Amino acid sequence: MLIAALGLFALLPFSVEAYEVLILQSSRAPAYDEALKGIRSVHRFTERLLVLSDYMDVDLQRIAREDRPLLIIALGDNAYLSARKIRQIPVVVLMAPNYRGGSGGHPALTGIELHLPPERYLTVFNAMGLKRVGIIGNPVKSGHYIRLIQQSAPRYGIEPIVREVSSPREVTGQLASLRGEIDALWLLPDDTAVTRETTDAYFLFSMQQQVPVVAFSSAYLQSGAAVAVEIQRYDIGRQAGEIVTALLDGDDASARAPAFPRKSSLKTNPTVLRRLGLSLDSASRAGSSR
Amino acid sequence: MSQLNNTKQFLRSFQSRIFIAFTLLTLVIAIAFMVIMANNEIQNYHQRSKEKARLLATILADSVKLPLFSGDVITLETLANALLETPQVAHVVIADHDKRILVERSSKYIHGTPSDMTTEGMPVHATASTPSVDSALSGGPATMPPPFGLVHVSIDTRDLKLSIRNSLFKTGAAVLVFWLAVLAATYPILKRITKSFDLLTQGLGTMMEGNFSLKIPVESDDEAGRATQAVNRLAAALEERETENRNLQAELVNALQLEIQEEKRKFMAKMIQTNRMTSLGLLISSMAHNINTPNGAIKLAGHYIQRSWKDMLPILEGVAKDEGNFQVGGLQFSEAKNEFSSAADSICRNAERVERVIQDLRAYNVGERSAFAPGVSVNQAVEGALTIVRAHGSQAQVKIVHRLDPALPTITGNQNQIEQVVVNLLLNAMQATPGNGEGVTITTCHIPSQQEIQIIVMDEGEGLPELVAQNLFKPFTSTRIDKGGSGLGLYISNFIITEHKGRIEFSSNSPQGTIVTVCLPVMPAGDC
Numbered sequence: 113m114l115i116a117a118l119g120l121f122a123l124l125p126f127s128v129e130a131y132e133v134l135i136l137q138s139s140r141a142p143a144y145d146e147a148l149k150g151i152r153s154v155h156r157f158t159e160r161l162l163v164l165s166d167y168m169d170v171d172l173q174r175i176a177r178e179d180r181p182l183l184i185i186a187l188g189d190n191a192y193l194s195a196r197k198i199r200q201i202p203v204v205v206l207m208a209p210n211y212r213g214g215s216g217g218h219p220a221l222t223g224i225e226l227h228l229p230p231e232r233y234l235t236v237f238n239a240m241g242l243k244r245v246g247i248i249g250n251p252v253k254s255g256h257y258i259r260l261i262q263q264s265a266p267r268y269g270i271e272p273i274v275r276e277v278s279s280p281r282e283v284t285g286q287l288a289s290l291r292g293e294i295d296a297l298w299l300l301p302d303d304t305a306v307t308r309e310t311t312d313a314y315f316l317f318s319m320q321q322q323v324p325v326v327a328f329s330s331a332y333l334q335s336g337a338a339v340a341v342e343i344q345r346y347d348i349g350r351q352a353g354e355i356v357t358a359l360l361d362g363d364d365a366s367a368r369a370p371a372f373p374r375k376s377s378l379k380t381n382p383t384v385l386r387r388l389g390l391s392l393d394s395a396s397r398a399g400s401s402r
Numbered sequence: 403m404s405q406l407n408n409t410k411q412f413l414r415s416f417q418s419r420i421f422i423a424f425t426l427l428t429l430v431i432a433i434a435f436m437v438i439m440a441n442n443e444i445q446n447y448h449q450r451s452k453e454k455a456r457l458l459a460t461i462l463a464d465s466v467k468l469p470l471f472s473g474d475v476i477t478l479e480t481l482a483n484a485l486l487e488t489p490q491v492a493h494v495v496i497a498d499h500d501k502r503i504l505v506e507r508s509s510k511y512i513h514g515t516p517s518d519m520t521t522e523g524m525p526v527h528a529t530a531s532t533p534s535v536d537s538a539l540s541g542g543p544a545t546m547p548p549p550f551g552l553v554h555v556s557i558d559t560r561d562l563k564l565s566i567r568n569s570l571f572k573t574g575a576a577v578l579v580f581w582l583a584v585l586a587a588t589y590p591i592l593k594r595i596t597k598s599f600d601l602l603t604q605g606l607g608t609m610m611e612g613n614f615s616l617k618i619p620v621e622s623d624d625e626a627g628r629a630t631q632a633v634n635r636l637a638a639a640l641e642e643r644e645t646e647n648r649n650l651q652a653e654l655v656n657a658l659q660l661e662i663q664e665e666k667r668k669f670m671a672k673m674i675q676t677n678r679m680t681s682l683g684l685l686i687s688s689m690a691h692n693i694n695t696p697n698g699a700i701k702l703a704g705h706y707i708q709r710s711w712k713d714m715l716p717i718l719e720g721v722a723k724d725e726g727n728f729q730v731g732g733l734q735f736s737e738a739k740n741e742f743s744s745a746a747d748s749i750c751r752n753a754e755r756v757e758r759v760i761q762d763l764r765a766y767n768v769g770e771r772s773a774f775a776p777g778v779s780v781n782q783a784v785e786g787a788l789t790i791v792r793a794h795g796s797q798a799q800v801k802i803v804h805r806l807d808p809a810l811p812t813i814t815g816n817q818n819q820i821e822q823v824v825v826n827l828l829l830n831a832m833q834a835t836p837g838n839g840e841g842v843t844i845t846t847c848h849i850p851s852q853q854e855i856q857i858i859v860m861d862e863g864e865g866l867p868e869l870v871a872q873n874l875f876k877p878f879t880s881t882r883i884d885k886g887g888s889g890l891g892l893y894i895s896n897f898i899i900t901e902h903k904g905r906i907e908f909s910s911n912s913p914q915g916t917i918v919t920v921c922l923p924v925m926p927a928g929d930c
Contacts, residue, residue: 143539189536209539226539284472303535308528308547309471316468329538335529343539 138188150349220365246294250304525549598626704749801841834863
């Protein structure tokens with residue numbers, strides 16, 4: 113048995129045909145399949161798909177050394193964290209919440225962030241006539257995005273009121289400090305500020321203070337969010353596909369800055385909006401889907 | 403004692419047994435029902451108390467979610483105190499994920515032992531439907547995080563136990579009332595239902611005393627009614643059978659009386675016949691004496707005539723020679739001398755014959771019947787029998803042919819008895835023969851190979867009917883009882899021949915008639 117396993121292991125490099133792109137996928141999830149579909153719709157290339165959750169441990173360095181792909185596409189946080197260790201091959205990152213645009217010292221790492229541009233949200237707040245927007249986030253994880261918000265908000269007449277937390281247990285306290293101070297709550301994709309345990313606190317606050325919660329995913333609409341502005345995974349895939357095409361055509365990855373998603377979709381919970389006496393005009397809806 | 407008998411009779415009663423069985427069964431069912439209900443009630447109470455404790459724990463776990471997560475002990479205490487205001491809630495514990503107790507409160511109003519409490523614990527989870535940031539962005543499945551706290555709620559169950567006790571008491575009372583009602587209702591109903599059986603058993607009791615004319619009233623068309631109808635039909639059939647039996651018995655008695663009378667008549671006829679035979683014997687003795695005397699004189703005279711004729715014949719022949727033929731008794735001497743001689747011989751012979759007949763008759767009548775002696779000639783016995791039969795005179799038209807074996811050995815036995823047997827057989831054969839030319843043949847022969855002598859009597863008569871053939875040797879069996887037959891001839895004959903160690907056989911004489919063979923052993927006298 114052991115001899116047979118060793119034999120198969122020895123034959124492994126020769127059994128895999130040469131390919132252009134190594135696709136690293138954190139797990140098997142429909143969202144990744146949707147994004148991959150977007151990539152493949154732009155450019156057809158030879159590939160090898162490696163789902164990390166299928167293995168206990170993957171020697172990615174060895175695979176990269178032996179297969180020598182031209183490009184690595186990383187889908188998800190785990191794939192991003194693994195791929196950025198392969199420094200000799202360009203990496204395109206997408207669908208990774210912790211990818212904040214930085215290359216982390218990688219010479220050729222680029223991709224699409226999972227955060228929408230703050231302007232999309234600010235347009236929505238503006239359309240609903242909400243001026244004071246409360247934001248809770250961990251400066252370590254969301255500091256860059258918060259700064260972008262603070263830079264763009266004045267252009268839309270929005271005043272961001274920011275509370276920083278370093279632990280989820282601080283969220284309820286910070287929420288309490290926002291009582292009477294804000295017209296809306298902006299739920300950031302920050303896994304310190306937004307956890308399963310703290311989510312209820314946001315919506316309890318929303319109910320008690322009669323302020324809408326604008327979330328980054330439609331998954332929160334059923335919990336009590338009034339509006340959700342979320343990414344379009346297929347289009348993120350297409351956006352990444354264009355980068356992959358360019359890199360395979362010889363472009364330099366280091367010269368490419370990380371990009372925000374181009375398109376978003378706006379979804380609402382009409383019941384919550386009606387209870388809070390709010391409405392969204394058609395212009396803001398149309399703008400959200402650009 | 404009387405009380406005890408009444409009780410025993412009551413317990414043996416069909417009605418009482420049904421009543422007791424039914425009431426006991428009802429009682430058992432009622433008790434079983436009560437036990438099941440009580441058990442179910444207890445389980446329900448326990449289940450309800452556990453559910454109540456679990457529900458309160460769930461509510462508490464839901465309400466302490468945020469303050470427990472943020473470590474807000476003041477809010478936790480407020481929530482715990484609020485829950486303690488709920489009736490029956492005795493004790494509340496709120497702990498964090500390390501099982502470190504943050505809040506523990508007990509009710510001021512409820513003081514019970516742990517056995518009086520029902521405690522339920524509930525882990526504190528985040529809302530299950532809320533996604534994490536990662537799953538919300540990636541669209542992956544939501545995973546359930548570990549609980550971040552635990553709550554325990556204890557409720558006082560003493561009220562529940564009291565309720566169970568009350569419920570049991572009420573159920574027991576209801577069961578008792580139900581049972582008493584069943585008892586009160588069952589007896590009249592049972593009495594009404596079993597009325598048919600009562601009537602049936604009473605009727606059967608009357609019938610057991612022998613009164614089958616009773617008609618048991620049929621009250622209903624149920625099993626008892628049908629049984630009553632069947633018993634009535636049975637009683638009617640029994641009564642009819644009894645009447646028939648009485649009639650048959652009367653007829654039997656009458657028939658027996660008639661038969662007895664007939665037997666008596668036959669017996670008297672036999673007695674008369676016996677008496678007649680006795681008289682005949684006396685008559686024969688008397689007649690033998692009266693005949694023998696003149697017969698002796700005739701015999702003497704005959705001999706004298708014979709001797710005289712012998713002396714006179716030469717003289718008379720000389721006279722006839724000298725003087726010529728002359729007349730004697732109307733005949734010429736030449737013819738008369740032979741006739742005279744023949745007449746003298748005939749007188750002597752017939753006188754001797756008369757003497758022999760008389761002698762045989764006397765010997766037959768008063769001879770030594772039971773003595774066995776050697777040297778008995780069967781042929782002499784047959785000749786003696788022939789003499790008697792011929793002298794009897796009846797059936798004279800029947801021709802008797804006898805073929806006697808001259809070389810027949812003698813046997814040991816009683817000649818008179820053998821003669822009596824032959825007489826019986828000859829008379830039977832002659833009586834069975836119509837007489838129109840047919841005859842009876844008697845033959846004697848010796849069968850050396852079997853060491854026996856046979857006397858064979860053949861007739862050409864009407865043969866033996868089957869019924870008579872089966873009962874030949876039984877007494878009083880005869881086809882001629884009405885003509886004076888005794889039915890004892892063959893019975894006695896068989897007895898005599900059996901005494902001689904012999905046997906009598908009957909067979910059919912083709913084309914008609916009967917052959918009777920008497921077989922007698924040839925044996926020394928000492929063997930008998």
